[in-house]
Amino acid sequence: KPGMTIKELAETMGIRVVDALKSLIKMGEEPKTIQDELTIDIAELLVLEYGMHVKLPEGSESMKLDLRAPVVTIMGHVDHGKTTLLDYLRSTSVAAGEVGGITQSIAAFEVHRPKLGKICFIDTPGHQAFSSMRERGAKATDIIVLVIAAEDGVMPQTIEVIDHARAAQVPIIIAVNKCDLPGADPNMIYSQLMEHGVTVEPFGGDVQTVNISALRGQGIDKLEEAILLLAEMMDLRAPRDGPAEGFIIESRKDKALGPVASCVITLGALRVGDVVVAGADWGRVKVLRDAKGESVKFVGPSSVAEVVGFRSQPSAGQELFVVENDSKAESYTEKFGSRKGSMKRIQSSKQEEHQGELME
Ligand code: GTP
Ligand code: MG
Secondary structure, three states: OOOOEHHHHHHHHOOOHHHHHHHHHHOOOOOOOOOOEOOHHHHHHHHHHHHHHOOOOOOOOOOOOEEOOOEEEEEEOOOOOHHHHHHHHHHHHHHOOOOOOOOOOOOEEEEEEOOOEEEEEEEOOOOHHHHHHHHHHHHHOOEEEEEEEOOOOOOHHHHHHHHHHHHHOOOEEEEEEOOOOOOOOHHHHHHHHHHOOOOEHHHOOOEOEEEOEOOOOEOHHHHHHHHHHHHHHHOOEEOOOOEOEEEEEEEEEEOOOEEEEEEEEEEOEEEOOOEEEEOOEEEEEEEEEOOOOOEOOEEOOOEEEEEEEEOOOOOOOOEEEEEOOHHHHHHHHHHHHHHHHHHHHHHHHHHHHHHHHHHO
16 A cells, blocks of 8 residues: 555554564665655565565464553643643542552553553643654554643644644544633634544534543543543554564663663563663663552553663653564664764755855
């Protein structure tokens, strides 16, 4: 299919994204991210390669992958109440005894609702400057909750999120926030959204909306229900085992432990001892902590985890995957580094050209 990304092709072929990446690199390609679009030729080559070399284990085609919890990213214009919403969710999790250690990432955490299930939430900043972070966030997630403050309405970064979601083909749920304020008028927001092509349920469309007050904790249960309903319709599945894939949420340097990375695992299982790659950085997982901050041997899909063992600090938003050994990791990170290097060279030679022009 034209414009198919590496991830989509791998999923269609029923192979692991990591294997697709490896094959592409072997073929002399330089994939940057799993969202890179493939040309028909390359896609065909890849399929041929697998057609010839890979035999699926018996019965594997009929084997269904396990259901997994949704990974939900909270997005929206600056100050519309994203972090307040997550704080509320977190506080209810604290009350429910879910949040434990102090290592819990600021930007990502899990909620577990006894009857409903688990949701993995990720916060993003609304400030204009973080557009690329939002773009990556939109791609890495299953569902976007778009927070819109009732008194402010649809704003520039609201529209930006709508565009990112559309480009990444990720469904959104609208949370009209600050409904506790006098004069809050959700209907006005709905019509603004319709103008931007978001067909909301109250106006006969299919995009769910929930009116909330993050500050007072009103309507949040409805929001969780909407998320889980959508997740159920999406029938999200992932292998529970096998090499993990995910992405880095944030990383910091600990004086004693070295680089500590918060990440979300999207599929497979990450284990202590695994060799992980994230962009130009890699390492061997020495300590693994789950969403409660407890040290564990492995974490499964749709989970928040903290990884100690990276040799250098990976950057937020990088995709993370497991490779067989150190030398594989080195060759991946080198390739990543040299790509960056060559980009820089191109840029600087352009600058030089430009300077040359100026001097002439
Ligand atoms: P950025 O991360 O900077 O993009 O902002 P944000 O979307 O995370 O907004 P944040 O949660 O920091 O809230 C911004 C302000 O709005 C704070 O002063 C909150 O107290 C206030 N606020 C958030 N939710 C509500 C709400 O439901 N009602 C009212 N009245 N105020 C709210
Ligand atoms: Mg915030």
